[in-house]
Amino acid sequence: MELRHLRYFLAVAEAENFTKAAETLGIGQPPLSQQIKALETELDVELFKRTARGAELTVAGAVFADEARRVLSDADRAVRAAKRAARGETGHLRVGFTGTAAFNEHVSGLIRRFREEYPEAELSLHEATSGVLLDSVEAGQLDVVIVRPIRRVADAVHQREWRDEPMFVALPTAHPLASRKRIALKELAEELFVQVPREAGGTLFDDIFAACAAEGFSPKLGQPAPQMSSAVTLVAAGLGISIVPESITQVRVAGVVYRALVARGLRARLALASRRDDPSAVVRNFLSLA
Known part of the structure; x- marks a missing residue:
């Protein structure tokens, strides 16, 4: 029949x-x-x-x-x-993002547009460091991740730069430079830097070091921070200063102020990464909205 x-x-x-x-x-x-x-x-x-x-x-x-x-x-x-x-109108999409990306308006806007365009698609969100997220994409545990770009990724992973944003300095409120609106990077040569280490922060760590080198100094590293938001807490504790993306200035911690950083060519970059051989239409739809 x-x-x-x-x-x-x-x-x-x-x-x-x-x-x-x-x-x-x-x-x-x-x-x-x-x-x-x-x-x-x-x-x-x-x-x-x-x-x-x-x-x-x-x-x-x-x-x-x-x-x-x-x-x-x-x-x-x-x-x-x-x-x-x-057509990618249904299905399950697993998206990962770094802790700092969560504060970026472009990231929240992308997720919101996807939910509006494809309401029947199931969306799950995961937060981790850039390295962990890229490993998860390679292993097939996540479909798309929003990361601080890493210079070398697995052959199976396609990473493309997506957005960038200016950098700011997180300072203790009692710091001599806290009264300024803008601070030149070279003025921080003698400061103790509280930063997310290279293995967790992607190219952002190297970009900060390169910008400092261009100004004629190497940053003095203090207590490392597991995440960018926790770096702000360490600044409040008086353990140093931190260079952070503009989106992190939304993190309000008592005892910390943010000031615009004047540093030629230094921007906080975000990238989108997915598996090269992923045939999923729902992944293509998400990336097309970006």
Whole structure:
């Protein structure tokens, strides 16, 4: 039994006439009669009573008609669901992001647009350091990640730079430079830097070192911070100063002020990364919104 047999049967049931049903279906009346007869033979049930005016459903035929409509409806629903999945309108998308990216308005905006455009897609969010996130993409545990770019990524991972933002200095409120609106990087040459280490912070760590080198000094590293937001807490504790992306200035900690940093070419960069061979339409949809 095929779905077309059910459609033929229902056409006759609704028209109550083989000739009219054949016209509706666009086939000849004899082939239609043969298909219905073959269906009755397969079921070993009489579905229609042939009358002078056409055909009437038997009791068994009426029951079969209800079930046939349900089967065809389920089949149509399955087709629509498959097409939605193929277009990336449904499915499960696993997105990871660094702790600092969570404060970036472009990140929240991207996630919001995806939820608005594809409300039927399931979205799960995960936070970790850039290195851990990129490893998770390579392992197939996450689909897309928003990271501080890393210079070398696995061949299976595609990383592309997406956004950047200016840098600020987090200072203790009692610091001599705290009264200034803008601070030149070279003025921090004698300060103790509280930064997220290279293995957790991606290229941001190296970019800060390169900018300092361009100003003729190497940063003095103090207590490392596991995350950018915790670096601000360490600054409040008087353990040094920290260079942070602008988005981190939303983190308000008593005893800390943020001042714009004047540093040629120094920007906090964000990148999007996913698996190169990922055929998922839902991943493509997310990336297209970016």
